[in-house]
Amino acid sequence: MKKAIVVGGGISGLASAYLLREKAKNSGMELEITIVEKEDRTGGKIRSIKEDGYLCEWGPNGFLDSKPQTLDLCRELKVDSQLLRSNDNARKRFIYSGGVLNRLPENGPSFLKSRLISWPGKLRLALEPTPFIAKAPEGVDETLAAFGRRRLGDEALRKLIAPMVSGIFAGDPETMSLVSCFPRIAELEREYGGLVKAMVKLAKKKKQEIAEGKQVASAAGPGGVLTSFRDGIQTLTDILNERLGKDMLVIGAEVTGVSRGNSTPYRVQTGGRELDADIVVLATPAYATAQALEGIDGGMSATLNQIPYATMTVVCFGYEQEKVAHDLNGFGYLIPKAEGMNILGTLWDSSIFENRAPEGKVLLRSMMGGACFPEYIRLSDAEVVQKVRDNLKTIMGIKEAPEFVRIFRHEKAIPQYTVGHGRRLAALEEQAKSHPGLFLSGNSYRGIGLNDCVAAANRTADEVVAFLQSR
Structure with a gap:
C-alpha cells in the first residue's frame, strides 16, 4: 500500500487529505494517508472563539457562494443544510472618506449620486x-x-x-x-x-x-453571498477533522525536514519521529514549506522564501447595543490609507451573521496592520485598544469603552502576491520536477481565500491520483 503524508492541518491540508482519500477510493486505489500538524489542534487560521456569548473569528469569517469549490465540499460532507448565509443588509459596504462613511455604489445611478x-x-x-x-x-x-x-x-x-x-x-x-x-x-x-x-x-x-435557462455567476467580480455556519466557520474544519478520524492525524508534531527515503521515495522528519512516504503534500505556508525543503532542495526553499507575508492584528469589541448609536445596517467599512487612521477597517460582525453576539449586544471586528503598517504588530494590548477606540469614536461616534475585548495577532497573516509572483510560481513548478511525488498546496500560490484553498486541495488530490496511476 502506498503512503501519503499531508503536512499541515489547516483547511488546505484537511481538504487535501479528505479529497485525496475519496478520489483514491473511487479509483480503486489503496492509499494510507497521514496528516501531520505542528499545533495541538487542526484548523490553522480558521478558528471560531466563543466567549461570554460572543463569537469571534480568529481569521476568515466565511466564503463567497459564487464559486463552487467550498459549496461542493460541503455537499460532499452532507453539511450544506447547516450553511448560514449572511444577512441581506451585509450587501451594504462603506468607505470612510472625507470624514464620513460613504456607501459603496452598486450601480451607475448610485455611483453618480455618491460623494465618495x-x-x-x-x-x-x-x-x-x-x-x-x-x-x-x-x-x-x-x-x-x-x-x-x-x-x-x-x-x-x-x-x-x-x-x-x-x-x-x-x-x-x-x-x-x-x-x-x-x-x-x-x-x-x-x-x-x-x-x-x-x-x-x-x-x-x-x-x-x-x-436560455442557464445558471450563471457573475463573470466580472467576486460577487456572491458571504457564507458560514451558525457556530462559525470553524464548523467546516471540525467536520473535516471528524470525517478523517483520529487515526489519520498526528498533531503537536512540527515537520523539521523532508529528505530522500530508503524504502520509500521520501522521509518526513518531525523531531521525535520519522515517517516514510511515497507522496508528500506540503499544505503549509510558504515560509514553513521553505524550511521543510531546505535540506532536499535549497533552490526551491529560496524561491519559497521570496513570498512575503503581511502582519495582521484582529480586534473584537463587544458593546451593549444601546451604547452604539451609529446605524449598523451593513457589512462594515474600509479606510483609505490617506485618511490617516490606525485601522484598515471594521466589520459589523453581529450585523453580518446571526449568533455573533448576545441578545441586545453587538460585535465589531477591526483589522489593524497589514503590509502598509507592519510595525503595529508590536503594539501592546493597551495601545491596540486605545487606537481602535480612537478610530471608532471618530468614525462611528462610539465614546463608551467596550465590555468585551479580544485581540488576535498574526505575525504572518496573509501571503502577498507581489510583482514577480508569477515568475516565482513558474520557478517552483520547474524545480518541483526534480521531486516526483512532492506536491505544494495552500494559499501561498494561486488565491488566498477559503474557496481558493479548497480549489487548490481539489487540484492537488487529482494530481496525486493521476501521478500514482501513472506509476
Missing part, C-alpha cells in the same frame, strides 16, 4: 472605455496601483482600489501584482479592451444565458 468620488474623479473614470486610456504594457508584471492609475485614475485608486486591496490581502497596491491577485481583471482587459466594455458585453451575455 469627486466629479473630476468621476469624469476621469468615465474615460476608462475610451481610446485615450493606455493599453496594458506588454511583458510587464503591472502593480495594482499602476493599473488603477492607468485605467481609473488616482482618486479611484486611493478611494476604491487601495481599500479593497487592504481588505482582501492586507496588501499595498504599490507592490501587489495585478495578474497574480486579480487574474480575471487582467484577462478582461486583454479580451475586451477595458473594464466597462467587458461589463457591458458580459451583462448582455449573462442576460441571454438567463433567458
Whole structure:
C-alpha cells in the first residue's frame, strides 16, 4: 500500500487529505494517508472563539457562494443544510472618506449620486472605455496601483482600489501584482479592451444565458453571498477533522525536514519521529514549506522564501447595543490609507451573521496592520485598544469603552502576491520536477481565500491520483 503524508492541518491540508482519500477510493486505489500538524489542534487560521456569548473569528469569517469549490465540499460532507448565509443588509459596504462613511455604489445611478468620488474623479473614470486610456504594457508584471492609475485614475485608486486591496490581502497596491491577485481583471482587459466594455458585453451575455435557462455567476467580480455556519466557520474544519478520524492525524508534531527515503521515495522528519512516504503534500505556508525543503532542495526553499507575508492584528469589541448609536445596517467599512487612521477597517460582525453576539449586544471586528503598517504588530494590548477606540469614536461616534475585548495577532497573516509572483510560481513548478511525488498546496500560490484553498486541495488530490496511476 502506498503512503501519503499531508503536512499541515489547516483547511488546505484537511481538504487535501479528505479529497485525496475519496478520489483514491473511487479509483480503486489503496492509499494510507497521514496528516501531520505542528499545533495541538487542526484548523490553522480558521478558528471560531466563543466567549461570554460572543463569537469571534480568529481569521476568515466565511466564503463567497459564487464559486463552487467550498459549496461542493460541503455537499460532499452532507453539511450544506447547516450553511448560514449572511444577512441581506451585509450587501451594504462603506468607505470612510472625507470624514464620513460613504456607501459603496452598486450601480451607475448610485455611483453618480455618491460623494465618495469627486466629479473630476468621476469624469476621469468615465474615460476608462475610451481610446485615450493606455493599453496594458506588454511583458510587464503591472502593480495594482499602476493599473488603477492607468485605467481609473488616482482618486479611484486611493478611494476604491487601495481599500479593497487592504481588505482582501492586507496588501499595498504599490507592490501587489495585478495578474497574480486579480487574474480575471487582467484577462478582461486583454479580451475586451477595458473594464466597462467587458461589463457591458458580459451583462448582455449573462442576460441571454438567463433567458436560455442557464445558471450563471457573475463573470466580472467576486460577487456572491458571504457564507458560514451558525457556530462559525470553524464548523467546516471540525467536520473535516471528524470525517478523517483520529487515526489519520498526528498533531503537536512540527515537520523539521523532508529528505530522500530508503524504502520509500521520501522521509518526513518531525523531531521525535520519522515517517516514510511515497507522496508528500506540503499544505503549509510558504515560509514553513521553505524550511521543510531546505535540506532536499535549497533552490526551491529560496524561491519559497521570496513570498512575503503581511502582519495582521484582529480586534473584537463587544458593546451593549444601546451604547452604539451609529446605524449598523451593513457589512462594515474600509479606510483609505490617506485618511490617516490606525485601522484598515471594521466589520459589523453581529450585523453580518446571526449568533455573533448576545441578545441586545453587538460585535465589531477591526483589522489593524497589514503590509502598509507592519510595525503595529508590536503594539501592546493597551495601545491596540486605545487606537481602535480612537478610530471608532471618530468614525462611528462610539465614546463608551467596550465590555468585551479580544485581540488576535498574526505575525504572518496573509501571503502577498507581489510583482514577480508569477515568475516565482513558474520557478517552483520547474524545480518541483526534480521531486516526483512532492506536491505544494495552500494559499501561498494561486488565491488566498477559503474557496481558493479548497480549489487548490481539489487540484492537488487529482494530481496525486493521476501521478500514482501513472506509476
